[in-house]
Amino acid sequence: MGEEVNLTDCEYSGGNDDRLLWEVGLPDVDDITPLTLQLIPSELAAAFRISPELSKTMTDVNRASQNTFSSLQRWHSQDMASMNNSYLKPFSYERTREEAVTERDETDLIREGSDQRKLRRVESGGTEEADSSPCNENFADDSSAKTPKRPRLVWTPQLHKRFIEVVAHLGIKGAVPKTIMQLMNVEGLTRENVASHLQKYRLYTKRMQPNEGPSSSDHLFTSTPAAESMRESSESGHLCNTNGHMATPTLMPYQPQMVPMPMMGIPNGGHVGMPVGYGGGPPLGFHHHYNMLQKLGPARCHLIMEESWQIHEVLFSGKIWDKFELDSR
DNA sequence: GAAGCAATAT
């Protein structure tokens, strides 16, 4: 596929030059293998006993593209919705990239925290005999009603951002797991998840007390607004302003390097000083990206998106999506 | 029951 990306070649050069890394790193339209093409020759597949791929028709490709489009659009609108400072709007962390990779039964993700704890106790206490086998550690056998172990939560930038917002909003006194969980309003998020994250977060803020710099493991929380506000509040003792209300959380963008995400040289995901995935206007190189997507068409765009997370970022941050959707109809 | 914390497990 395309040339190996050289990071040093791809840094944003500033000024009016809107060439961005991913333009350099992306293959040309002609370099892209159509999805309709079989990637493994039949001889090779036979030699390695690989069951032959079902050949994809254009219908398959188009369907897959549409699925990707619609899921991305859903995802995009969720991100946009979460931008509106609405703590109470539902937010599905399941739709993150990590979740797409480790996606499991969604019904398992919406158990309430206390239920999960009860369930865990049942699993470890009430059915000890069944659990004595390591094979049963994570998954129940088909005959029982037990559900698979809940997949580990990944604190994505979006999720962490919401956590930060809520904690900053609640202040140091009110920021307790249950309240945070409720205000975050994230489907599937448990009190335990929040408590664990909060515990770690507090350790970080403690370490960030004066005279103590962050340790090497603190990158997750570095420069978060809540870290600032927690520090300030712990110094001043409260987060209330003079009229007795909670101080408005300073929703400063947190640094995207908190959670490693490949940005391929696009500064902060395309916007200096903006969080990953949130746009403050067309990103640099917008028109070129847009034209390129138009040239590619949905099928090929789909292929790229399967392989390039960075393009997701560009699409979202640049709000290219809506325009592209309209024009491609 | 919930929170907070430390230790430990995964």
Add this chain to the structure above:
DNA sequence: TATATTGCTT
């Protein structure tokens, strides 16, 4: 290394 779990105290 990040997150979950556990056990204990408050």
